Amino acid sequence: MIAHGAITSGLLAALAFLAPPTAAAPASRPATAPTTSTAPAPLPLLDPNRFAAYDRPSDDGSAVIVEWAKPLHEPEGISYVVEIAPSPDAFGTDRAKTVPVRPALKATNPKFFSALSASNRELYYAAVTPAAVFPPPAPGKFTAERIDKLLAARRLNAKQAARAKELLASKKPEAELSSREKRQRRWLGRLQAYISKSDARTLKARQREINGRTYYFRLAVTDGGRKAYVARGGTPVTVSAGGRANWIKHFRWNNLVFALTFSAVVMAFIHIARRNPNLFIRKIAGLEAVDEAIGRATEMGRPVFFVHGLGSMQELATIAAVNVLARVARRAADYDTRVRVMNYEPIVTAVSQEVVQQAYTEAGRPDAFDPDDVSLVATTQFSYVAAVSGRMIREQPAAVFMVGRFFAESLLLAETGASTGAIQVAGTDSYTQLPFFITTCDYTLIGEELYAASAYLSREPRMLGSLRGQDVGKAFLMIVIVVGALLLTLAGFFDVDLTLFRDLFKPLS
């Protein structure tokens, strides 16, 4: 059941490539009765033994699957209907509902059903949402009657209810309202929005409750006039099922396995690095240049600028940038050089202030730290550019570090920095901006080199170990890409279906 998406299915698919698949013998299915040329084609008989209903797997419990075997012969113009009832004795009454469905073969939906299974290529399915068939009553419009109900349910107090009723009753046009009346209308609008929000939550809860009940299903094939039920001994077969919220998305197994495996490899290398701290890491020119840049600023007596970019604190590029800032600030404090940090986001400002202050304290110069050196400059993109560019031109920094998340402003900042003659070190994971930095800056940290900055600068064994684990993951992906491309190319030549192999490496949907 859970075979789809798992590694073993990939191995089976690889084996399948070596041995071309043979067609599965079709299961015996009930035939249709012979027809004369003038009588309408008989409706196909559906196999009652393969008619079933069950909770849809890997979902939030909002749907039930009804499945049945595809008939051998499907005449033109037929369709399928599902009858749903809250109890077995409700069929034939107005408590039961009939829903037309558009079936698809189970094998065409690898998200929920295994494409490996031969039977899935013969089974139709339709997803039925009980809450759509038996919808909960709508909360109703915001009228005086509704307000009374809300008051009775204690969702409004008496004062609110009276005020709302009074405002609803007022038919004055907008243009004739006084300021006070306009304020009251706005209050009413906010009240309605609040009520409708909680109505929406209540509706969702009721839908979940409806979907979770057990329902009874019957299936019929129809040509618009006649109807033939799935029957046994002349009696329509009834099956039952209810929706259940699941805890695992099975169609994401491949993703989860990869994520956990990769994480395990990284943690393993972190552990290894503790015992063998002398791990090799190649030179990253941009990070080697940090000391050189700050030294140059010290010699010239000009400040160092650190530009964070537009990222917020929850972005990895900004976290990495803060690591680089710690190093830059520490060196600047050691050399008694001013470092000016220009921030775009308030939380990043607070973190940067802490980092720089700590750097000065560790260098034994806590008095030299000026909080105004680490400040918010603007919170919109081009205001930020204007502010930073203006300061660059006025203060003529000797070194500029642009590390973090950047967008269209990258070239504006880099060109302005270049025009001042500063040495520029950039680092970003925004690959659309990399070309601009590469052409205008002295050193550029490309993508993951930025994330490696903390490990590289601190040389801490645990961090270096994580880099090694990352490299193993990359090697694995490179091998998969090469082998996969080769297999798919050969499959094209030999006309072998490798959909299963491809499905291993993409989200199934």
Add this chain to the structure above:
Amino acid sequence: MAIPQAELRRLAIAKHVIFVLVAAAVIVPFVAKVYQRDFKPTSYAEDLFQKVHNLDANTRVLISLDFDPGSEAELLPMGVAILRHCFQQRLIPVVMTNYPSGVDLARTIVEEAVAKSEVDYGRKLTSGRDYAYLGFRPGGVNLVLNMGENLKGAFQTDYYGKPTEDMPALVGVQSLKDLKLVIDITSSAWVELWIVYGADRFGFEYGAGVTAVMGPDMYPFLQSGQVIGLLDGLRGAADYELLLQRTEVGKLDKTGRGILGMTAQSAAHVLVIVLVLAANARFIFRRATGREKG
């Protein structure tokens, strides 16, 4: 680059000359009103156009204008062109935005498209009946998910304060599942969020309009079919306007900002290429004669 001062001074002069030339290259085509209209639109722009063109009349199309005035230059022409196409085909566009700073811009786009279309097609277009502008609601991705369950619940009133419950423009649209096509025009990650939290979940077809620098990022989605058509940058807007013009050849001139901007863009690109080639010619000559290092 860390450049010596003498070189900086020389470059500063060259820079000012370049700036003047670029300004001229951009301004002159607008002043001289030289427009090129015989270029071939890209295949993905054509795909989006055909998708909209083949929708039945009165089909509701959701257009999300997720950008702020910073990206107006490239994305506004797309928005106007698509809306005009919707009005031409008697579709009913439902417009919204996920950017609080883009609410007024989106309103401007809608009003511009309405004004132009009323002149072009000779019929009055009324908000709430022929189109709907829903404005902005906070929530981000949660808003999209809520719209997927109950669109009118997510937007109880439109931007102008009219209730959406019985709005004629939203008849038959309870949620995103009832929409055939959603188009997102954006300069941010919203283009992918609409795929992950919208198209993949609720089953509508999805077209996108993005800035030129983001265009290549969308190619994998085009290849996989998750995006059925794409407009990238001002060229994308020009492609769409051209396709729109061709549907009414000889009738009305629908030259929008996209086509107007193409000549300026062509001139600027050619200028940059000429400058780069000239600089390299000088560089190669100086290296050959021993006056240039490296």
Add this chain to the structure above:
Amino acid sequence: MWYKRTIPLLIVFVAGLLGFAHEYVPHPIAGRFREEVTTAFRIIGGFALFIGAYSLLHMHLTRIRRRQPGWAYSGFVFLGASVMIFLGMVLGTGPLVDPAPGELTAFQWGYDNVLVPCNATIFSLLAFFMASAAFRTFRVRNFSAALLLGAAVVVMFGRVPISELFGELLFGADGRQVFPKASQILMDYPNLAAKRGILLGVSLGAIAQSLRVLFGIERSYMGGGD
């Protein structure tokens, strides 16, 4: 003190695990978790704005007080902020006014006619800077620089409509699409391949960095020392 480090690390670990698990759990509880976390982010962000505003205004006030170079620009910051606050409170959507939905307020006018054109002006500098950057840096110093230059020229030229006229001039009527096709081939194959390569590396790097943050190996985001 131990709890100053331990409690934040614990919060990061638990929240990170929940965020990771939420991607694999279809149960409605995962959706509710995401909604609550998103709401919490917005609330915290609102408070953080006060920190930023204080930092900004304090910095500019200091520059004015000390008459540092460019202190007049700091005066403009206060002027602009004061005007927009006044417009917003009194003539915008602030607590002292009630504009009708859709009504254009003075605050909106200020935003549309001052801030937006200023943003557009700064953005428009990009065209000039690109030209000057290209002029300065695209030199055929070595093979890879020549390759970069060639690709840049092909793509820049192929993207604009005038290339079709040149194509027709050089190769006849059938040659109109030569340059656009060449540009598209470069974008579709080598460019996309390189982008995907960088994206793969960045994604793996992001996972490794996230693990370091999750398990408390990387703590720089907390500020202060180890």
